[in-house]
Amino acid sequence: MAGSLGLWKQILDEIKDQVDPQTFSTWFDKTKEFSFVDNTLTVKAPTKFFADWLDQHYKSFIEEIAYNLTAENITVDFIGSASEAPSNYSFSKKPLLDSSRDNGLNPRYTFERFVVGENNHFAISAAQAVADKPGKIYNPLFIYGGVGLGKTHLMQAVGNYLIQNKINKRVLYTSTEDFTNEMISAIQANTTINFRKKFRTYDILMIDDIQFLAGKEGSQEEFFHTFNTLYNAKKQIILTSDRPPKEIKKLQDRLISRFEWGLLADIKRPNYETRVAILRQKCDEENITLKPEVLEFIAENFDDNIRQLEGSLIKILAFSSYKKVKPHQIEMTDVKQILDDLMANRKRPVTLDIIQEEVAKYFEIGKNQIKDPTRKKEIAFPRQIAMYLSAKLIPHISLLEIANHYNKKDHTTIIHAKKIISQKLDTDNNLKRKINEITENIIQ
Ligand code: ADP
Ligand code: MG
Numbered sequence: 001m002a003g004s005l006g007l008w009k010q011i012l013d014e015i016k017d018q019v020d021p022q023t024f025s026t027w028f029d030k031t032k033e034f035s036f037v038d039n040t041l042t043v044k045a046p047t048k049f050f051a052d053w054l055d056q057h058y059k060s061f062i063e064e065i066a067y068n069l070t071a072e073n074i075t076v077d078f079i080g081s082a083s084e085a086p087s088n089y090s091f092s093k094k095p096l097l098d099s100s101r102d103n104g105l106n107p108r109y110t111f112e113r114f115v116v117g118e119n120n121h122f123a124i125s126a127a128q129a130v131a132d133k134p135g136k137i138y139n140p141l142f143i144y145g146g147v148g149l150g151k152t153h154l155m156q157a158v159g160n161y162l163i164q165n166k167i168n169k170r171v172l173y174t175s176t177e178d179f180t181n182e183m184i185s186a187i188q189a190n191t192t193i194n195f196r197k198k199f200r201t202y203d204i205l206m207i208d209d210i211q212f213l214a215g216k217e218g219s220q221e222e223f224f225h226t227f228n229t230l231y232n233a234k235k236q237i238i239l240t241s242d243r244p245p246k247e248i249k250k251l252q253d254r255l256i257s258r259f260e261w262g263l264l265a266d267i268k269r270p271n272y273e274t275r276v277a278i279l280r281q282k283c284d285e286e287n288i289t290l291k292p293e294v295l296e297f298i299a300e301n302f303d304d305n306i307r308q309l310e311g312s313l314i315k316i317l318a319f320s321s322y323k324k325v326k327p328h329q330i331e332m333t334d335v336k337q338i339l340d341d342l343m344a345n346r347k348r349p350v351t352l353d354i355i356q357e358e359v360a361k362y363f364e365i366g367k368n369q370i371k372d373p374t375r376k377k378e379i380a381f382p383r384q385i386a387m388y389l390s391a392k393l394i395p396h397i398s399l400l401e402i403a404n405h406y407n408k409k410d411h412t413t414i415i416h417a418k419k420i421i422s423q424k425l426d427t428d429n430n431l432k433r434k435i436n437e438i439t440e441n442i443i444q
Contacts, residue, residue, distance in 0.1 A: 008033035048080030104173035109156035117274030123265040138263035140237035145267035148305030151240040169203035176212040215250040275299035359386040384417035
C-alpha cells in the first residue's frame with residue numbers, strides 16, 4: 001500500500017495524465033488531502049459546490065485510480081472545507097458499494113429541485129404519481145431519454161420523497177453496473193441465495209441505466225426473477241434507460257415485454273425557457289446571482305443537456321472564486337472567455353469518418369462492417385442512413401466523395417439512399433427520432 005501521506009498527490013499525478021489541462025486546473029488544482037484513515041481518503045475542495053461536483057462526476061474514476069495505485073479499495077470523500085466536515089464526522093472505515101449511503105440515494109435529487117418543462121412534464125407527473133402510490137399505478141415506471149436530461153434525478157426523487165415523508169418503505173437505488181457486479185460477486189462467493197433475498201425485500205427498487213443489461217445473459221436471468229417476485233408482490237419497480245425497451249438490443253424479449261407492462265415516459269431536451277429556468281434554480285440553490293445576460297448566454301449556447309448547463313455554471317463559479325470577483329459582477333466578456341473551450345469542444349468538425357463511426361455505433365455494428373458490400377438489411381440500412389447524413393451534415397461535400405468513401409462507383413447509390421431515407425422520414429416518427437439521436441451524437 002502506498003504511504004498514506006501524499007496519496008492524494010499521487011492520485012493527482014495520475015489524473016493529470018488522464019484529463020485535459022483545462023479540466024485539471026478547474027477541478028483539481030485547488031484540492032487538498034484532508035485525511036486518510038482506514039482506507040477512506042477525504043479530500044478538501046474550495047467549496048461545497050465543488051465537493052458535490054467532484055463527488056458526482058469523478059468519484060468512481062478517482063477510486064479506480066486509487067485502487068490501481070494501492071491495490072486496495074479506497075473510498076474517496078469530498079468536503080467543501082475543513083469546517084464543513086460534519087460534527088459527528090467519524091474516521092472509521094466506510095463499507096463500500098451501495099451501503100455507503102444505505103439506499104444509494106443522493107439527497108439533492110428531489111422533486112423540489114427538479115425544474116418542470118414541456119420536455120419532462122409527462123415523466124415528472126408519472127414519477128409523482130408513483131411516489132404517491134408506489135406499486136399501485138404504473139409498474140414498472142420506465143423513464144428513458146438522452147444523457148444528462150434528468151433521468152437519474154427524477155428516479156431518485158421518488159425515493160427521496162418517500163424518505164422525506166417518512167413513508168415506511170424499503171427503498172433501494174442502484175446502477176445496473178452495481179447490480180451486475182454484486183451478482184457476479186455473489187456467484188463467486190456462493191451467496192446467490194442472499195443476493196436474491198436482498199433484492200426481493202425492497203418495496204421500491206430503482207435500477208438506473210438498464211440498457212447496460214444488454215448482452216449480459218446471467219444478469220438478465222437473475223433480474224427477470226427479481227422483477228417477477230417484486231411485481232407479483234405489488235412492489236414498485238422504476239427503471240431508466242437511454243432508449244425505449246424495444247430498442248435495447250440483446251435484451252431478452254420477456255424482459256422487453258415486462259418493461260412495457262407499466263408506463264414508458266420519455267424525457268426530451270429542454271427548450272430555451274426551461275434551460276434558463278434550470279439555471280436560475282441552480283443559482284438560487286447555491287445562493288448566487290449572475291447577470292441575466294450571463295444566464296441567457298449559457299442557455300443559448302448549451303442546448304444538449306443539463307449537465308452542460310451545470311458545467312458552465314461551475315466554471316463561472318470557479319473563476320469567481322479564484323479571481324475573487326463576486327458572481328454578479330462577472331461580465332459577459334469574461335464569460336465568453338471562461339466558456340470558450342467548452343463551446344469549442346462541443347463543435348467538432350463533422351467528417352465522413354465520424355458519421356460512419358457514429359452510425360455504426362448506434363446500430364451496434366462494426367465501424368468497417370458498415371462498408372461491407374452486402375444487401376443484408378442490418379448493414380445496408382445503417383449504410384443508407386450514413387450516406388444520407390453525410391450529404392446532409394457535411395457542408396459542400398459532393399455526392400461523389402460520399403460514394404468514394406463507401407466504395408461505390410458513382411453517385412447514384414447516394415441519390416438512392418437519400419431518396420429512400422427522406423421518404424421514410426415523412427411517415428416514420430421512430431426513424432425520425434433515431435436520426436435525431438444519431439445527429440446529436442455526431443454533432444455533440
Ligand atoms: P441522466 O441520468 O438523464 O443522465 P441526471 O439525472 O444525472 O441525468 O441529470 C444531470 C444533472 O442535471 C443532475 O445534476 C441533475 O440534478 C440536473 N437536472 C436534470 N434535469 C433537471 C431538471 N429538470 N431540473 C433541475 N436539474 C436537473
Ligand atoms: Mg443517469
